[in-house]
Amino acid sequence: MWRKAYAKLFKLAGVQGHCHQFRHTYATRLLRAGVSLDTASIMLAHSSMEITQKHYAAWTRERRKKIEAAIRKTWKAQPKRSKGGKRGTHTAHEPRRHRKSA
Secondary structure, three states: OHHHHHHHHHHHHOOOOOOHHHHHHHHHHHHHOOOOHHHHHHHOOOOOHHHHHHHHHHHHHHHHHHHHHHHHHHHHOOOOOOOOOOOOOOOOOOOOOOOOOO
16 A cells, blocks of 8 residues: 555656665665664664675675775875985884994
């Protein structure tokens, strides 16, 4: 019965598709916004998180790839040490070398 009501409403609004598309859009927007898969599963009233993973894992992978790319970009942007080893040019992952006193 509710499907017919939505179909009529969609027709009046000029929207093509079906009401389940709104549910899918809601789920993908949750995941794109960083909501955990577990929380999205609860909000979608899935009986298990595996169902959510099956249908929406691609959205979480897409987000992870973007985050990894952003992290790699910051690694490439790190300043490199000069050959002379001048003070203050080391990075967090490179220890500062101390000269031995003669």
